[in-house]
Amino acid sequence: MKITGRKITLTGRVTPDEESIKTAATVDEKVKDRFERPLISFRISVTNRCNVNCFYCHHDGIVPRNYEMTAEEMERICRVAKSLGIEKIRLSGGEPLVRDDIVEIVRRIASVGFRDISITTNGVLLGRYAEKLFKAGLNRINISFDTLNPETYRFITRRDYMELARDGIKKAVKVGLNPVKVNMVVMKGINDHEIWDMFQFCRENGVILQLIELLKTENCEESESLKKYHYDVRKLEDELAELSTKVKKRRFMQDRKKYFIEGGEIEVVRPMDNTQFCKNCTRLRLTPDGKIKPCLLRNDNLVDIIEPMRRGYSDEELKKVFLKAVNNREPFYTDFDDAQGSE
Numbered sequence: 001m002k003i004t005g006r007k008i009t010l011t012g013r014v015t016p017d018e019e020s021i022k023t024a025a026t027v028d029e030k031v032k033d034r035f036e037r038p039l040i041s042f043r044i045s046v047t048n049r050c051n052v053n054c055f056y057c058h059h060d061g062i063v064p065r066n067y068e069m070t071a072e073e074m075e076r077i078c079r080v081a082k083s084l085g086i087e088k089i090r091l092s093g094g095e096p097l098v099r100d101d102i103v104e105i106v107r108r109i110a111s112v113g114f115r116d117i118s119i120t121t122n123g124v125l126l127g128r129y130a131e132k133l134f135k136a137g138l139n140r141i142n143i144s145f146d147t148l149n150p151e152t153y154r155f156i157t158r159r160d161y162m163e164l165a166r167d168g169i170k171k172a173v174k175v176g177l178n179p180v181k182v183n184m185v186v187m188k189g190i191n192d193h194e195i196w197d198m199f200q201f202c203r204e205n206g207v208i209l210q211l212i213e214l215l216k217t218e219n220c221e222e223s224e225s226l227k228k229y230h231y232d233v234r235k236l237e238d239e240l241a242e243l244s245t246k247v248k249k250r251r252f253m254q255d256r257k258k259y260f261i262e263g264g265e266i267e268v269v270r271p272m273d274n275t276q277f278c279k280n281c282t283r284l285r286l287t288p289d290g291k292i293k294p295c296l297l298r299n300d301n302l303v304d305i306i307e308p309m310r311r312g313y314s315d316e317e318l319k320k321v322f323l324k325a326v327n328n329r330e331p332f333y334t335d336f337d338d339a340q341g342s343e
């Protein structure tokens with residue numbers, strides 16, 4: 001990022017955000033894994049289907065299969081998750097908004113009573129759904145939007161939907177979803193020169209910009225060719241720190257940092273080789289075919305919950321299935337000493 005001629009304020013002070021403090025108050029009572037990481041959020045992939053085709057997509061770490069759970073099944077799994085102390089639900093995919101019953105899914109999950117329900121979407125169908133989702137109980141939303149340039153958008157997504165996605169962002173703000181965040185995967189030579197323009201767009205629209213490091217996983221279609229686009233966001237974080245009036249750490253969100261710059265906000269998500277990211281991970285995932293997934297980057301430790309549920313397991317038995325998945329949790333990137341866990 002090249003930002004010249006701007007006022008630089010150095011504070012050097014990093015404070016935890018309010019969400020971290022609130023969660024810390026209850027964290028002692030939470031179910032924790034062998035590495036003392038509390039269980040706070042649950043990310044449900046509601047489908048593998050998608051209406052765009054991003055060349056870098058890691059598919060939320062899930063091996064695509066044609067299978068989806070019903071809204072009712074997801075509601076029951078969420079009830080069990082809540083009884084174990086899960087506070088936050090995020091719906092993702094594939095593209096969650098391609099499910100015709102997405103409003104029903106949100107309504108059912110909201111009826112369980114979580115502190116926070118959010119969706120990660122490409123925003124293409126938000127014009128149609130934003131208001132209905134808000135009314136159904138959705139609190140906030142992340143919209144993946146990597147570029148303001150139609151050609152670059154076409155190159156990345158292989159579709160021509162940039163304006164629909166951009167209008168979707170505006171609609172999300174208008175209907176009252178809060179916060180609205182733009183997820184921008186930063187890629188060398190593709191959109192790294194657009195960071196500042198994207199920040200202006202976000203600021204003008206009351207949206208938080210979330211910069212995501214490009215991740216190479218075995219699920220990425222063009223795994224090897226992704227290397228050339230990798231952009232080291234660590235350098236960027238140094239620049240952002242210099243420009244910020246305030247920096248906050250989101251402790252229970254993988255220790256991500258939030259930078260406050262000239263009335264706007266930027267967050268940075270840097271999972272690659274980041275031991276802090278793993279150390280502060282408080283998330284379990286659910287695949288569209290009903291398997292609890294302890295880590296974005298692994299597929300060899302999944303625990304099936306849908307099959308036992310269909311065989312008639314009680315809620316107490318399903319809790320045990322959850323606990324088995326919690327027990328399977330271990331940091332992907334570790335400092336050697338932290339990797340031992342506690343018995």
Ligand code: SAM
Pocket residue numbers: 050056057058059060092093094095096120121122142143144183185212213214215216217220
């Ligand atoms: N379809 C939805 C969307 O576009 O937001 C949800 C699924 S998408 C897999 C979830 C998030 O993962 C998006 O913000 C996307 O940009 C991000 N993502 C996908 N592949 C990635 C990769 N290789 N590295 C970093 N982020 C990636």
